[in-house]
Amino acid sequence: xxxxxxxxxTREDVHRxxxxxxxTIAEDEIAQMQKDLDSVLAYVEKLQDVDTSNxxxxxxxxxxxxxxxxxxxxxxxxxxxxxxSNVPEVEKNYIKTKRVL
Amino acid sequence: MNSKWLPINEIAEKVNNGSLSATDMVDQALKTIEQNTxxxxxxxxxxxxxxxxxxxxxxxxKSGTNAGMLAGVPFIAKDNFLVFGAETTxxxxxxxxxxxPYQATVIEKLEAAGAICVAKxxxxxxxxxxxxxxxxxxxxxxxxxxxxxxxxSSGGSAAAVVLDMVPFALGTDTGGSSRQPASFSGxxxxxxxxxxxxxxxIIAMASSTDTVGVLGRDVxxxxxVTECISGKDPLDSTTIESDxxxxxxxxxxxxxxxxxxxxxxxxxxxGVDPDVKNKIEETAKQLTxxxxxxxxxxxxxxxxxxxxxxxxxxxxxxxxxxxxxxxxFGYSDPNAKDLDxxxxxxxxxGFGKEAKRRIMIGTHVxxxxxxxxxxxxxxxxxxxxxxxxxxxxxxxDYLIGPAAPTTAFELGSxxxxxxxxxxxxxxxxxxxxxxxxxIVIPAGTVSGMPVGLQIMSPQKSDKSLLExxxxxxxxxxx
Numbered sequence: 001x002x003x004x005x006x007x008x009x010t011r012e013d014v015h016r017x018x019x020x021x022x023x024t025i026a027e028d029e030i031a032q033m034q035k036d037l038d039s040v041l042a043y044v045e046k047l048q049d050v051d052t053s054n055x056x057x058x059x060x061x062x063x064x065x066x067x068x069x070x071x072x073x074x075x076x077x078x079x080x081x082x083x084x085s086n087v088p089e090v091e092k093n094y095i096k097t098k099r100v101l
Numbered sequence: 102m103n104s105k106w107l108p109i110n111e112i113a114e115k116v117n118n119g120s121l122s123a124t125d126m127v128d129q130a131l132k133t134i135e136q137n138t139x140x141x142x143x144x145x146x147x148x149x150x151x152x153x154x155x156x157x158x159x160x161x162x163k164s165g166t167n168a169g170m171l172a173g174v175p176f177i178a179k180d181n182f183l184v185f186g187a188e189t190t191x192x193x194x195x196x197x198x199x200x201x202p203y204q205a206t207v208i209e210k211l212e213a214a215g216a217i218c219v220a221k222x223x224x225x226x227x228x229x230x231x232x233x234x235x236x237x238x239x240x241x242x243x244x245x246x247x248x249x250x251x252x253x254s255s256g257g258s259a260a261a262v263v264l265d266m267v268p269f270a271l272g273t274d275t276g277g278s279s280r281q282p283a284s285f286s287g288x289x290x291x292x293x294x295x296x297x298x299x300x301x302x303i304i305a306m307a308s309s310t311d312t313v314g315v316l317g318r319d320v321x322x323x324x325x326v327t328e329c330i331s332g333k334d335p336l337d338s339t340t341i342e343s344d345x346x347x348x349x350x351x352x353x354x355x356x357x358x359x360x361x362x363x364x365x366x367x368x369x370x371x372g373v374d375p376d377v378k379n380k381i382e383e384t385a386k387q388l389t390x391x392x393x394x395x396x397x398x399x400x401x402x403x404x405x406x407x408x409x410x411x412x413x414x415x416x417x418x419x420x421x422x423x424x425x426x427x428x429x430f431g432y433s434d435p436n437a438k439d440l441d442x443x444x445x446x447x448x449x450x451g452f453g454k455e456a457k458r459r460i461m462i463g464t465h466v467x468x469x470x471x472x473x474x475x476x477x478x479x480x481x482x483x484x485x486x487x488x489x490x491x492x493x494x495x496x497x498d499y500l501i502g503p504a505a506p507t508t509a510f511e512l513g514s515x516x517x518x519x520x521x522x523x524x525x526x527x528x529x530x531x532x533x534x535x536x537x538x539x540i541v542i543p544a545g546t547v548s549g550m551p552v553g554l555q556i557m558s559p560q561k562s563d564k565s566l567l568e569x570x571x572x573x574x575x576x577x578x579x
Contacts, residue, residue, distance in 0.1 A: 014461075023460065057477055086430035098437050
């Protein structure tokens with residue numbers, strides 16, 4: 001299935017990716033975005049021909065495993081007030097969002 | 102480079118013995134920042150807090166207390182480090198107004214050692230770029246030629262060091278973001294072994310390659326700062342133990358006898374500016390004169406590194422940037438009708454073009470039906486690159502090459518073509534994907550513009566890398 005994954009993105013693809021990314025791309029910017037994404041996808045296409053049999057994927061490079069700590073409360077000296085000071089809308093110490101439905 | 106600053110250890114020593122004051126050091130830094138505003142290297146100063154801390158340090162010393170190994174040393178942090186005393190924006194509109202509720206671990210470590218942050222440096226928003234043009238605060242200009250870029254994304258930090266604002270600056274390096282601007286602007290830029298310095302409190306770009314970067318005038322200073330900020334951090338579970346021998350260069354090398362250095366053929370192809378190539382070959386000869394054996398080595402899979410990088414990194418970016426949703430911090434559309442519209446409008450207006458491009462590429466390569474072909478394939482090729490690099494280090498001790506295929510390019514020349522901009526990272530992403538340390542030192546100029554020599558070494562061999570780089574810089578400067 002690695003062969004020919006490269007298909008040029010359609011306008012619909014760009015719309016779909018924007019929707020999944022929770023970003024709006026204006027109608028008059030779609031064509032440029034399509035071109036930009038296509039050029040990057042065309043460049044990375046060369047990986048498809050690389051022989052990677054008998055290799056494991058790399059997720060991380062430190063070799064560290066399961067870094068655990070005790071399940072206890074640590075005081076980082078941060079007040080609720082400071083932590084909430086960057087929140088756009090606060091009500092009674094809750095983060096307020098717009099309605100969901 | 103000529104500098105009005107003493108070596109960092111001497112500044113700290115003199116501040117500690119009272120012959121210099123921390124207040125004077127901070128004033129000198131702020132004055133130089135003020136004199137160079139035209140370069141737009143700085144987003145904001147932390148002047149009030151810096152002066153306050155300087156007073157405290159001076160008072161502490163008057164009372165007979167040692168204020169630390171960096172007492173009174175001013176520095177500048179890239180604006181993706183959480184720092185008190187000013188907003189932290191990552192040069193992005195979406196974070197305008199954001200005030201750090203805590204500080205990055207490395208900032209805490211520097212402050213504990215007596216260093217003083219005086220300003221936040223400009224960058225490509227969120228670290229996305231190789232020229233610092235992609236900043237929502239406008240581009241930074243190259244200190245050697247105002248029509249050229251300083252490199253990026255830590256272009257503000259590199260320019261700040263070269264403009265002599267401070268003795269050292271912090272950057273970050275995900276695919277070359279400290280090394281390439283060091284090369285373009287003409288200073289030292291060091292990316293440690295992945296995990297050596299905590300990323301807690303640094304705005305994440307691509308977590309599997311993000312590192313702190315240290316920029317300075319010379320390797321001695323950079324090693325001195327490294328000593329202070331390395332090591333395990335309970336707040337960043339990806340950190341590793343630092344070298345028990347430390348990183349300060351106590352006994353500088355006198356020669357490179359018995360050392361084998363590989364000049365990477367993949368970084369010396371026809372695509373590289375011939376003048377840059379000549380410079381690198383000249384420096385290779387200087388290393389030979391010091392007693393090193395320099396031989397050409399080929400690491401074929403390095404030519405695939407950029408393609409791997411531009412799959413894995415956008416994937417990680419799309420994940421890391423999903424936290425910018427307009428609810429807990431950052432820009433939020435006040436008029437959105439419902440939660441979904443609030444997410445979408447806040448992100449659409451808050452993010453710049455490049456962040457959007459990378460989020461969408463990342464979303465594409467991670468989406469079902471494409472994941473195996475793009476993301477997983479890139480992870481497999483990453484393994485291939487790591488294996489080849491490790492194998493090469495069985496026959497040579499260090500690798501060298503340029504840090505970029507050209508010297509600094511003209512402002513505006515690559516901004517319309519994202520792929521062209523990505524190519525600026527082609528010689529730096531290899532070390533990022535493999536997690537090995539790499540350092541760029543100035544290697545002279547071509548038509549007045551700096552060229553950098555990149556030196557790489559095996560994982561966790563940072564100390565010896567710094568020692569070799571120090572001697573190399575001394576020899577090149579002769």
